[in-house]
Amino acid sequence: MIKTIRGTRDILPPESGLFAYVESVAREVFRRFNFDEIRTPVFEKAELFARSVGEETDIVSKEMYTFTDRDGTALALRPEATASVVRAFLEHQMGNEPGLKRFYYLGPMFRRERPQKGRYRQFFQIGAEVLGGDHPALDAEVIEMVTEYLRCLGIQEFSLLLNSIGDRQCRPAFLQALRVAAEPVKEKLCENCRRRLVTNPLRILDCKEESCQPYIDQFPSILDFLCAACGAHFEKLRALLDERGLRYQLTPRMVRGLDYYTRTTFEITSDLLGAQNSLLGGGRYDGLSEMLGGPPVKGIGFAIGLDRFVLVLSQIRPALGEDPVQLFVAWLGPKAFSKAYELTQKCRQTGVRCVIEFEELKLKKALSNADRMKAGHVLIVGEDEIARNSFQLKDMKAGSQESLSESELLARLSSLPGRL
RNA sequence: GUGGGUGUAGCUCAGCUAGGUAGAGCGCCAGGUUGUGGCCCUGGUGGCCGUGGGUUCGAUCCCCAUCACCCACCCCA
Numbered sequence: 001m002i003k004t005i006r007g008t009r010d011i012l013p014p015e016s017g018l019f020a021y022v023e024s025v026a027r028e029v030f031r032r033f034n035f036d037e038i039r040t041p042v043f044e045k046a047e048l049f050a051r052s053v054g055e056e057t058d059i060v061s062k063e064m065y066t067f068t069d070r071d072g073t074a075l076a077l078r079p080e081a082t083a084s085v086v087r088a089f090l091e092h093q094m095g096n097e098p099g100l101k102r103f104y105y106l107g108p109m110f111r112r113e114r115p116q117k118g119r120y121r122q123f124f125q126i127g128a129e130v131l132g133g134d135h136p137a138l139d140a141e142v143i144e145m146v147t148e149y150l151r152c153l154g155i156q157e158f159s160l161l162l163n164s165i166g167d168r169q170c171r172p173a174f175l176q177a178l179r180v181a182a183e184p185v186k187e188k189l190c191e192n193c194r195r196r197l198v199t200n201p202l203r204i205l206d207c208k209e210e211s212c213q214p215y216i217d218q219f220p221s222i223l224d225f226l227c228a229a230c231g232a233h234f235e236k237l238r239a240l241l242d243e244r245g246l247r248y249q250l251t252p253r254m255v256r257g258l259d260y261y262t263r264t265t266f267e268i269t270s271d272l273l274g275a276q277n278s279l280l281g282g283g284r285y286d287g288l289s290e291m292l293g294g295p296p297v298k299g300i301g302f303a304i305g306l307d308r309f310v311l312v313l314s315q316i317r318p319a320l321g322e323d324p325v326q327l328f329v330a331w332l333g334p335k336a337f338s339k340a341y342e343l344t345q346k347c348r349q350t351g352v353r354c355v356i357e358f359e360e361l362k363l364k365k366a367l368s369n370a371d372r373m374k375a376g377h378v379l380i381v382g383e384d385e386i387a388r389n390s391f392q393l394k395d396m397k398a399g400s401q402e403s404l405s406e407s408e409l410l411a412r413l414s415s416l417p418g419r420l
Numbered sequence: 421g422u423g424g425g426u427g428u429a430g431c432u433c434a435g436c437u438a439g440g441u442a443g444a445g446c447g448c449c450a451g452g453u454u455g456u457g458g459c460c461c462u463g464g465u466g467g468c469c470g471u472g473g474g475u476u477c478g479a480u481c482c483c484c485a486u487c488a489c490c491c492a493c494c495c496c497a
Contacts, residue, residue, distance in 0.1 A: 058495045367457035
């Protein structure tokens with residue numbers, strides 16, 4: 001048998017319903033903040049990601065799905081979407097259009113990493129980006145939008161972690177200070193941190209190794225190194241968040257792995273998942289456009305990893321996304337089928353989710369089937385009912401049933417439980 | 421890429437450390453008579469024991485290899 005390839009999976013009902021639900025809520029909430037959907041290709045020139053995400057990052061150096069096109073062009077399946085959105089902005093000269101551009105996207109991304117709980121090689125993200133401005137209110141708006149999104153999904157318990165990692169003006173000085181502080185104690189740091197000291201000093205800051213903590217606590221804070229512009233931006237953002245009652249934890253040790261981030265970074269975590277507790281992350285990337293060879297275009301965005309997100313949601317709200325049959329139409333006697341089918345059509349036209357069997361079943365069997373598919377109601381259409389224009393509508397949960405004429409039945413449909 | 425774990429019925433697993441070609445629960449199907457589900461009872465269906473080699477008279481069980489999945493690390497969100 002041919003099976004799914006490693007790190008990919010089929011998303012089956014009811015989980016697929018949960019994905020669809022989470023996506024529909026995102027569309028609805030983001031729309032209220034005036035975001036439009038953008039759909040970019042799932043594959044791009046590999047160079048796009050090498051230049052934006054960073055040549056030296058693991059994502060590009062060993063986790064990207066790259067392949068050569070027939071003409072020799074190096075292509076890659078997108079490992080994330082921010083670079084593509086900025087590319088699209090530049091390619092279509094959107095900088096010439098008035099105002100800011102607010103986009104959201106959703107779809108599959110690809111990374112060739114070893115699969116793990118909630119992590120796949122084809123994974124799904126929902127993200128949003130605002131391009132064309134760097135007002136701190138934009139940062140606040142994006143953060144507000146994503147918390148509103150969580151609220152709409154019924155996720156109340158989460159922490160917003162906030163930091164600023166400066167920009168190309170001020171970060172080098174901080175990195176230098178960090179190296180200076182770490183050098184004397186480097187023998188005391190864990191193996192990973194000793195390596196990071198060379199490869200990516202920033203990441204020492206979010207080392208989880210217990211023995212490193214005392215030293216890390218002594219290291220300088222990025223916030224003390226922000227230049228005037230970055231500092232002012234961050235202060236203003238914090239003031240706005242405070243003003244709107246959006247509580248956050250100042251987390252100077254939270255850094256980003258991707259090269260393009262500047263200034264604001266944020267992350268939302270939830271205790272519901274244990275160690276891998278991050279639900280989403282985002283930040284500002286004011287230099288990304290230029291890294292891609294474009295004019296200066298400021299931007300900020302975030303991305304939610306849906307696979308893990310859905311995992312959390314299914315734990316706290318198991319029924320979310322379920323959409324069972326609302327009306328099961330059971331018919332009795334060979335002459336009843338056409339009328340039963342006609343009623344089914346009419347019910348469907350009013351938006352009710354209906355199912356009708358094509359082979360005649362004993363009523364007992366029909367009810368049993370309806371029960372197994374969690375049907376809310378069963379409509380019984382026998383030859384007697386047709387003759388009397390009086391159909392039996394059975395409430396499966398309550399076990400009660402009532403007689404209704406065709407017009408009464410159709411009038412009742414809007415009150416059936418279930419979607420819409 | 422590294423380390424550990426697991427692969428037996430549709431699902432969750434037992435059996436394997438006394439090697440003799442398999443069990444439970446759930447599910448599924450059919451009944452418990454005539455047009456009323458869920459519960460209960462009865463019967464039934466169902467497995468090349470991941471795959472390929474080896475040892476053996478004989479292997480689900482022992483050995484080797486391989487593949488897949490899971491967990492963790494690395495990394496990242």
